[in-house]
Amino acid sequence: MTAHIIASAAEALAIAEDLRRYLEAGAAGRDRNPAPPLAELDHLSASGILGITVPRAYGGAEVSYETLSRVFQLLAAGDPAVTQMTQSHYLFLDAVRQDGSPEQQAFFFGKVLKGARLGNAQAEKGGGSALNLGTRLLPDGAGGYRLNGTKFYCTGALLAHWLPVAAFDEQERFVLVFVPRDALGVTVSDDWDAMGQRVAYSGTAIFEDVAVAPLQVIPHWRLFERIGVFHPYGQQLHTAIGVGIAQNALADAVATVRGRSRPRLGAPVAKATEDPHVILRFGQLATQFHAAELLLRRAGQALDDASANLTAESAGAAAVAVAEAKAYAEDVALAIASDIFSLSGTSSTERALNFDRHWRNIRTHSVHDANHWRYHVAGDYLLNGTLPGKPVRKLRPAEPATLPA
Incomplete structure (x- = not known):
């Protein structure tokens, strides 16, 4: 390639x-x-x-x-x-x-x-927490390793070239194992069946005695031992998806209303674009979208600033900025994806237009994690100066899970 x-x-x-x-x-x-x-x-x-x-x-x-x-x-x-x-x-x-x-x-x-794509094989079902993992990478006795485990919601894995797999090694350290998609013992299913994000193909991946060389193992546990913005960065990309959905849904709503030849029943105007209630709501939604877009850029800049001068405070402030942007982007995208129908009229519900995909996409994507906790992170930082905690990958009795950063 x-x-x-x-x-x-x-x-x-x-x-x-x-x-x-x-x-x-x-x-x-x-x-x-x-x-x-x-x-x-x-x-x-x-x-x-x-x-x-x-x-x-x-x-x-x-x-x-x-x-x-x-x-x-x-x-x-x-x-x-x-x-x-x-x-x-x-x-x-x-x-x-x-x-x-x-x-x-x-x-x-x-x-x-050269064009290679990295996928994802992180999440697992079962257990008392999403932070616990059962996948194991163990020495094979000949200088290499063997990988075994089952993963779910493996977005991108089906069509990736390499799969970063979250696992624990023989010392119970968290590692990322980069496995070729076509390696012997790797099975990726197209069993994703959600109402939205339909072609994300976040299906199941199974790893059965997969041979692994040392070059393929990244010591990811080091990430949890230092200050950084890796986890807020991941959330920032999810935020951008929400803002992108809002952008596309708003554009479809504008195009649809502009294309209508008559206003809604009861509006004392000649064209749909002159309806004062429609104008008002579009003004509100446009303002909210632009605010979400600016929050996304603000969060990106905060990540850049923190990376240039990493401290607990700068990393925490960046995590808060991302939390604010992500929470707000979800709310705005849901509002636009819903109001496209009330603003555009009955014709906008035609299946040929498929405008409902916007709502289905943001609703499906938004349950990736609990949005209310994002507002909680922002509020706790504002009121109490509390820095967001980093997630941990394995829970022990003495190590309660922190709020997600």
């Missing part, structure tokens, strides 16, 4: 806008008749957009968090389900940057710049 190499933030944003239009053209049809979006993901790979966070020392553009937030919003405005399949790609590429050895960085950055 070959891919274009993007050289700058400006080029990344221009290509992201082209990709937005490309994805948007088929989004409604893909939602109506879901199928694994291989052609779309291959198009993203070839564009070079998946390599824009690779450090300059390894040939990438090394764009900022703020730039990537804008890129991700544009992609999600095109198709949030396809875009969500790449969320873990960017996140775990950052894990390689932070904790990979020079050999690992050269290997995986080189693969990504």
Whole structure:
């Protein structure tokens, strides 16, 4: 596989806008008749957009968090389900940057710049907490390892080239195991069957005695032993998906009302666009959308600022900024995706338009985690100066889970 190499933030944003239009053209049809979006993901790979966070020392553009937030919003405005399949790609590429050895960085950055996609195999069902994992990476006695476990909600895994798998090693340390998608013993199912984000294909992945070389193991436990913004960064990408959904839904609502030849019954005006109640609500929704967009950019800048000067306070402030942006983006996207129908009239409910996908997408995506806790994080920081805690990956009696950062 070959891919274009993007050289700058400006080029990344221009290509992201082209990709937005490309994805948007088929989004409604893909939602109506879901199928694994291989052609779309291959198009993203070839564009070079998946390599824009690779450090300059390894040939990438090394764009900022703020730039990537804008890129991700544009992609999600095109198709949030396809875009969500790449969320873990960017996140775990950052894990390689932070904790990979020079050999690992050269290997995986080189693969990504040629178009390789990273998937996701993190979550598990059962147990007393989502933070506990049963997947194990154990020595094979010959200098390598064997991986065993079952994962759920593996967004992006079906069409990825490499799967970062969360596991514990023989010392009960948290590691990321980068496994080739086509490795012997790897099974990825297309059993995703949600009402929204239909082509995200967040299905099941099973790893049965998979052979693993040392090069494939990232010592991810180090992440939990230092100050950082890795977890808020992951949440920031989810925030951008919400803002992207809001952007696309608002654009559809505007186009639909502009295309109507008559106002709603009872409005003493000649055109739908002159209805004072419609104008008022569009003004409210536009204001809320732009506020969500600015909160997303503010959070991205906070991540950049914290990365440049990492302290507990700067990292905590960035996590709070992301929490505020994510909570608000969800609320705004849900409002726009719902009001598109009351503003546009009965014709907007036609199945051919498939406008309900906006609400189904944001509602499905929003239950990724508890949105109220995001507001709680912001309120606790404002009132009490409480810094958000980092999540832990294994619970012990002496280590209660902290609130998610």
